[in-house]
Amino acid sequence: MSHIALVTLVVRDYDEALSFYTGALGFELVEDTDRGGGTRWVVVRPRGTTGTGLLLAKAGDDAQLAAVGAQTGGRVGFFLHTEDFAGDHSRMLAAGVRFLEEPRHETYGSVAVFEDLYGNRWDLLQPA
Numbered sequence: 005m006s007h008i009a010l011v012t013l014v015v016r017d018y019d020e021a022l023s024f025y026t027g028a029l030g031f032e033l034v035e036d037t038d039r040g041g042g043t044r045w046v047v048v049r050p051r052g053t054t055g056t057g058l059l060l061a062k063a064g065d066d067a068q069l070a071a072v073g074a075q076t077g078g079r080v081g082f083f084l085h086t087e088d089f090a091g092d093h094s095r096m097l098a099a100g101v102r103f104l105e106e107p108r109h110e111t112y113g114s115v116a117v118f119e120d121l122y123g124n125r126w127d128l129l130q131p132a
Contacts, residue, residue, distance in 0.1 A: 009056065013060055080126060
């Protein structure tokens with residue numbers, strides 16, 4: 005096994021999720037295929053990368069809908085690495101991304117926690 009290809013993120017709506025991830029976060033749309041019955045195979049990932057992507061999966065029942073925004077129990081569950089922390093932080097703020105703290109400079113790098121449009125917590129991180 006060479007790598008994790010996709011991580012599923014349960015969302016309320018495909019198009020609002022696409023708007024956030026491709027707009028506010030600057031991810032690229034890798035695939036958006038209609039699978040019939042109101043479902044789609046929607047994959048995004050950080051622009052210019054070939055690594056792990058997010059499979060945006062629309063909640064299909066009440067249990068899945070209840071998990072939207074709480075997939076990691078309120079912990080940071082996603083770690084977005086950057087090579088330009090200050091630039092990406094500023095761009096994301098301007099795009100309306102909600103940061104939960106001011107940037108911190110730790111021994112391991114520069115970091116700030118933000119929430120996606122559903123409340124899932126992410127680290128924006130530039131490793132030292």
